Amino acid sequence: MDKEKVLEVRDLKVSFKTYNGEVQAVRGVNFDVNKGETLAIVGESGCGKSVTSQSIMRLIPEPPGWIKSGEVLFEGKDLTQVSEKEMEDIRGKEMAMIFQDPMTSLNPTLTVGKQIMEGLIKHQHAEKHEAKERALEMLRLVGIPSPETRINQYPHQFSGGMRQRAMIAIALACRPKLLIADEPTTALDVTIQAQILDLMNELKEKLQTSTILITHDLGVVADVADRVVVMYAGKVIESGTVEEIFYRPRHPYTWGLMGSMPRLDLTREKRLNPILGTPPDLLSPPQGCPFAARCKHAMKICQQQMPESTSVEESSTHQVNCWLEHPMAPAVEPPAEVAGGGSK
Known part of the structure; x- marks a missing residue:
């Protein structure tokens, strides 16, 4: 229903x-x-x-x-x-x-x-x-x-x-x-x-x-x-339930947000992991993924074309706009400090 x-x-x-x-x-x-x-x-x-x-x-x-x-x-x-x-x-x-x-x-x-x-x-x-x-x-x-x-x-x-x-x-x-x-x-x-x-x-x-x-x-x-929408540079780049976003984030920007949260269970040197770079200029926004310039997993297609919204693991609630979800993209796992919802 x-x-x-x-x-x-x-x-x-x-x-x-x-x-x-x-x-x-x-x-x-x-x-x-x-x-x-x-x-x-x-x-x-x-x-x-x-x-x-x-x-x-x-x-x-x-x-x-x-x-x-x-x-x-x-x-x-x-x-x-x-x-x-x-x-x-x-x-x-x-x-x-x-x-x-x-x-x-x-x-x-x-x-x-x-x-x-x-x-x-x-x-x-x-x-x-x-x-x-x-x-x-x-x-x-x-x-x-x-x-x-x-x-x-x-x-x-x-x-x-x-x-x-x-x-x-x-x-x-x-x-x-x-x-x-x-x-x-x-x-x-x-x-x-x-x-x-x-x-x-x-x-x-x-x-x-x-x-x-x-x-x-x-x-x-x-x-x-109950649910979360992640925005970047004027666009929604990931959305899902709280459990999906915290425990199974799929977009590198969401990983960056999770990784930049203070953690008490890590050593002082690893406690904060900031997102390097700066957001794009929205006077002339990029034609591809807006996070591509700051993403270490970015591919050529990321610079050229904005990815469509993709359902994650056939979930009706978890959607992500990322070329890493494409069947031909290399398999990339989230950082260890993000995987499993550790930042929650």
Whole structure:
């Protein structure tokens, strides 16, 4: 039985106009999000993760950015074709976003309570007293102590972890069907990060909200995600379940991500294994595999042509875009420190 799809992204292409030319930030991205699951999108800074998420929410500033082509189907409706007024009705009500830095996302001139109530009054036409009760309920749900006091306080009176919890409360107030979390734990210390991840897992179970988690932290992915999409240079180069990506990664770039994670079970000399080189210039992206210039297994075909998506071992979920999957390619095994999911 097929899972119910909440979101389908089909061949999404997003560019930005600059003085030097067109930056092709997202170059034909495809993925789905099923009801009640968490999909993690991972990759280096600049790979197109945040641009993809902002394009789904139609938050790309136009100009200089624009969606060149593709579809973003939310419950069957193509969001690239709806008006800005329709998107205003969808944002906050049907889909919501938690941004990377809560201090710049929260309004410093409004109390946290008013910011939670705002969406309830606008989208659910709640009376003021109903909205306040709901805001108190949300503050309790996300674990903020003394909600009756905190509801009247301003963002600067909250700690970093509490501000992030407040952002989650605002995003979830209208019970959206899709939540996009863009690096929700980056600015937090490890203890608070663990609490926020536990909270997101708990809320997913309670509310059955579908989540897209944008991150470069594979430890976070292992903790909360069901499926993973690996992006590089504006393209999806591997996707699969958490177990498939962590225990049976097939793309050399995914191997590099795994190998660059800190490991406690290795000697000091071998503890970090960075990916050498730099990502390609997306003003003039390569015609072949974008990782070819940094890949020690690259072949001539890799420079010339982008590989098609291939199912790994006839799996319906594990897909990889790599010429090493071709029957005529040499057999290449992942590095020893990556094989078997050691980096998890």
